[in-house]
Amino acid sequence: MAARSDRRRRRPRTKTAARSGQAPRDIAKVPTGIQGLDEITGGGLPMGRPTLVCGGPGCGKTLFGLQFLIDGAQRGEAGVFVSFEETDDDVVKNVRSLGQDLDDLIARKRLAIEYVRVERAEIEETGEYDLEGLFIRIDHALRAIRARRIVLDTIESLFAGLTNVGVLRAELRRLFAWLKARGVTAVITGERGTHTLTRQGLEEYVSDCVIALDHRVSDQISTRRMRIVKYRGSNHGTNEYPFLIDQRGISVLPITSLQLVHTAGKARVSTGLPWLDDMFGGKGYFRASSVLLSGGAGTAKTSLAAHFLDAACLRGERALCFQFEESPAQYVRNMRSIGLNLERWIKKDLLRIHAARPTLYGLEFHLATMHRDVDEMDPSIVVVDPLSAFTGGSFGEINNMVMRLIDFLKGRDITALFTHLIPGSSATRDMEVGVSSLMDTWVLLRNAPPGEYGGRRLSILKSRGMAHSADVRPFELTDNGAVAQDADGGIRAWRRLS
Amino acid sequence: MKRKRTTRRAEEWILRLYVAGQSARSAAALRNLEAICERHLAGRYRIEVIDLLTHPLLARGDQIVALPTLVRRLPPPVKKIIGDLSNEDRVLVGLDLRRTARRKASA
Numbered sequence A: 001m002a003a004r005s006d007r008r009r010r011r012p013r014t015k016t017a018a019r020s021g022q023a024p025r026d027i028a029k030v031p032t033g034i035q036g037l038d039e040i041t042g043g044g045l046p047m048g049r050p051t052l053v054c055g056g057p058g059c060g061k062t063l064f065g066l067q068f069l070i071d072g073a074q075r076g077e078a079g080v081f082v083s084f085e086e087t088d089d090d091v092v093k094n095v096r097s098l099g100q101d102l103d104d105l106i107a108r109k110r111l112a113i114e115y116v117r118v119e120r121a122e123i124e125e126t127g128e129y130d131l132e133g134l135f136i137r138i139d140h141a142l143r144a145i146r147a148r149r150i151v152l153d154t155i156e157s158l159f160a161g162l163t164n165v166g167v168l169r170a171e172l173r174r175l176f177a178w179l180k181a182r183g184v185t186a187v188i189t190g191e192r193g194t195h196t197l198t199r200q201g202l203e204e205y206v207s208d209c210v211i212a213l214d215h216r217v218s219d220q221i222s223t224r225r226m227r228i229v230k231y232r233g234s235n236h237g238t239n240e241y242p243f244l245i246d247q248r249g250i251s252v253l254p255i256t257s258l259q260l261v262h263t264a265g266k267a268r269v270s271t272g273l274p275w276l277d278d279m280f281g282g283k284g285y286f287r288a289s290s291v292l293l294s295g296g297a298g299t300a301k302t303s304l305a306a307h308f309l310d311a312a313c314l315r316g317e318r319a320l321c322f323q324f325e326e327s328p329a330q331y332v333r334n335m336r337s338i339g340l341n342l343e344r345w346i347k348k349d350l351l352r353i354h355a356a357r358p359t360l361y362g363l364e365f366h367l368a369t370m371h372r373d374v375d376e377m378d379p380s381i382v383v384v385d386p387l388s389a390f391t392g393g394s395f396g397e398i399n400n401m402v403m404r405l406i407d408f409l410k411g412r413d414i415t416a417l418f419t420h421l422i423p424g425s426s427a428t429r430d431m432e433v434g435v436s437s438l439m440d441t442w443v444l445l446r447n448a449p450p451g452e453y454g455g456r457r458l459s460i461l462k463s464r465g466m467a468h469s470a471d472v473r474p475f476e477l478t479d480n481g482a483v484a485q486d487a488d489g490g491i492r493a494w495r496r497l498s
Numbered sequence B: 001m002k003r004k005r006t007t008r009r010a011e012e013w014i015l016r017l018y019v020a021g022q023s024a025r026s027a028a029a030l031r032n033l034e035a036i037c038e039r040h041l042a043g044r045y046r047i048e049v050i051d052l053l054t055h056p057l058l059a060r061g062d063q064i065v066a067l068p069t070l071v072r073r074l075p076p077p078v079k080k081i082i083g084d085l086s087n088e089d090r091v092l093v094g095l096d097l098r099r100t101a102r103r104k105a106s107a
Helices: A002-006 A015-020 A061-074 A088-096 A102-107 A132-144 A157-161 A165-182 A274-279 A301-314 A328-336 A343-347 A363-377 A395-411 A434-438 B002-010 B024-040 B088-094 B098-106
Strands: A050-055 A079-083 A111-115 A123-125 A149-153 A185-191 A209-218 A221-231 A240-246 A249-252 A290-295 A319-323 A351-355 A381-385 A415-421 A441-447 A456-463 A472-478 A481-484 B013-019 B045-051 B069-074 B079-082
Touching: A050 A061, A050 A165, A061 A079, A061 A088, A061 A102, A061 A111, A061 A149, A061 A185, A061 A209, A061 A249, A079 A088, A079 A132, A088 A102, A088 A111, A102 A111, A111 A132, A123 B088, A132 A165, A157 A165, A165 A185, A240 A363, A249 A363, A274 A456, A274 A472, A274 A481, A290 A301, A290 A395, A290 A434, A301 A319, A301 A328, A301 A343, A301 A381, A301 A415, A301 A441, A301 A481, A319 A328, A319 A363, A328 A343, A328 A351, A343 A351, A351 A363, A363 A381, A363 A395, A395 A415, A395 A434, B013 B024, B024 B045, B024 B088, B069 B088, B079 B088, B088 B098
Parallel strands: A050 A185, A050 A209, A079 A111, A079 A149, A123 B079, A149 A185, A290 A415, A290 A441, A319 A351, A319 A381, A381 A415, B013 B045
Antiparallel strands: A209 A221, A221 A240, A240 A249, A441 A456, A456 A472, A472 A481, B013 B069, B069 B079
16 A cells, blocks of 8 residues: 555646546545544545545544644655644644654655644735635645645634635635645545534535544543545445544544454364363364353352463463453452462563453443554453443443444454353343343353352353353362362362463 | 824835736736835835745745735734735725825825
């Protein structure tokens, strides 16, 4: 892709050339560097054409533009940032918080910032004028660094500075056509209007690609969303995609293809407990399957999940654990009490524990951070402990999130284990867990009913595509981990893999 | 107030007209400007015409967006008037010359 975008396509600057550019053909695309967006759009923004990015204040428009340029600069494609709102210095400062050093890119002529300020109070208008001055400045900036990308942020500010709306509209139309004829890929940002996508209806002029950004707050938790309103000549995802802005910039959640196309291998992965592997035909879970461990409070869900993590690390695989109830230190300490030394795996960076309070962010944000962490670490197994911590959203939202997470993990050939707390213990009837249908394997954990022999019970409710035990297996947590018991109560000599 | 006006009268006016090439609009703006200056600032003005097609970098310093733009460099503060300067009254207002002009007319 870098090679393709590097290629300089100089179109002759004539009107006919601009028109022939609209002829239907395969659209070349320019990657944006925004994680996820390139997947939704099938490669990025339309090459050599303007894209409108619109949304309310603080929704990330400027950042979108800057990230697009920084990405270009890193690929060797220079870009010009025309700022109508912030001075050069402010732009540089703001991006520094993302760990990007624009000064360096500017010094290397990969980036140029052109600050355009129009102050109504300073200007008297008399007679006819046009915006040729702006054209000349942009032209000069583009030539000076041989730019192939440009961002106009936010060009509608001109409407606040100049009064002749007729001239402005005509000139903007000319500007967009001119940029298109030059073959530079442009991002034009616009503030959301009350009934239109942008205050000045820029969407009428920029018709090749329109992306709307949105920033909503519900239950005091904010979610950012992105939607491709249109993309002429290209397929694109049409949903609203959540995205997040953090110290690494914008990333969109491309967990879009809710298609059941995962390859289904026969490889197995150990549960971490020989007796439990036995119950799954001696081999454990299918690799890249989803496993649900559900049970009441204190039924050893977390402990069994820890066994799974430990076994993976023991095999030298990487494991990632999302902990929503305990801090990593507390978790490690607690697992030590059943003989699991997780700390050594953390030190070797085979195991990462990502702990966060579920109420800290919205569901989407959690999903996004999970997505990103998985991308970064590339683990072979993932544990989410517990899934039931997510109570923020409606049932449908949580279901949707889990579905997307599972799809994403399966797509990466990752085995995912979720724990789930069933309110009240030993209540088999009301365990209508919505997410269970999404799971390939469902293991139920119970505490022994009063009066029966103590300990815990484990049973496999389902395990798609494999023979599995129908037993209700008693087990107990010992200093050496979870140990199965015979029906008569005698502890079998099962030992943890070590 | 009075003293200020007398000092201003002694000052030289430096007006800078930004244009792009030899368009009809540019020419009209320059023609209009010269006529106004002759009427109101005779003998104490200087006009610099800057063609941005040959000096594009100069557009940045004065934040030029629209063309033609007239910039009053001196006396301060900097003032800008955009358009072909066809409306003399507006130009006089923009240059802060209107009051002076009226006084002259009544004198």
